[in-house]
Amino acid sequence: xxxxxxxxxxxxxxxxxxxxxxxxxxxxxxxxxxxxxxxxxxxxxxxxxxxxxxxxxxxxxxxxxxxxxxxxxxxxxxxxxxxxxxxxxxxxxxxxxxxxxxxxxxxxxxxxxxxxxxxxxxxxxxxxxxxxxxxxxxxxxxxxxxxx
Numbered sequence: 001x002x003x004x005x006x007x008x009x010x011x012x013x014x015x016x017x018x019x020x021x022x023x024x025x026x027x028x029x030x031x032x033x034x035x036x037x038x039x040x041x042x043x044x045x046x047x048x049x050x051x052x053x054x055x056x057x058x059x060x061x062x063x064x065x066x067x068x069x070x071x072x073x074x075x076x077x078x079x080x081x082x083x084x085x086x087x088x089x090x091x092x093x094x095x096x097x098x099x100x101x102x103x104x105x106x107x108x109x110x111x112x113x114x115x116x117x118x119x120x121x122x123x124x125x126x127x128x129x130x131x132x133x134x135x136x137x138x139x140x141x142x143x144x145x146x147x148x
Contacts, residue, residue: 032058034145036053040141049072054068055068063088064088066087069082070082085104087101087102096116097114098115099112100112116142126141127143
């Protein structure tokens with residue numbers, strides 16, 4: 001009888017350990033083509049205009065890519081590309097920092113963005129590029145991108 005109970009216990013332990021070995025953990029990748037969707041500021045959603053939505057953040061599998069931002073330029077009211085930085089991305093998972101290293105006029109520069117959160121379909125980055133209260137530079141919000 002002890003032998004039968006011992007065998008059953010051994011089989012139970014073996015089956016539990018084999019279940020744990022079969023668990024697959026899929027890590028969400030930050031790579032992809034992301035387009036601006038909305039801006040969150042002081043608990044409110046601020047919808048972006050069509051010009052703002054033309055921008056993109058592209059992170060390829062080899063971490064090459066580009067950051068582009070469009071804005072309406074006064075006094076003409078035209079939608080123009082106001083920033084375009086092709087270069088090499090890196091992502092610090094511990095500190096949630098996304099960094100783009102690029103060259104402008106022969107000088108190496110970096111663009112650093114703090115990642116609030118990201119998933120397979122949404123990337124949320126801390127941003128102060130919008131002037132929502134008519135006081136430049138203090139509009140810290142979250143720029144929400146969708147994978148496109």
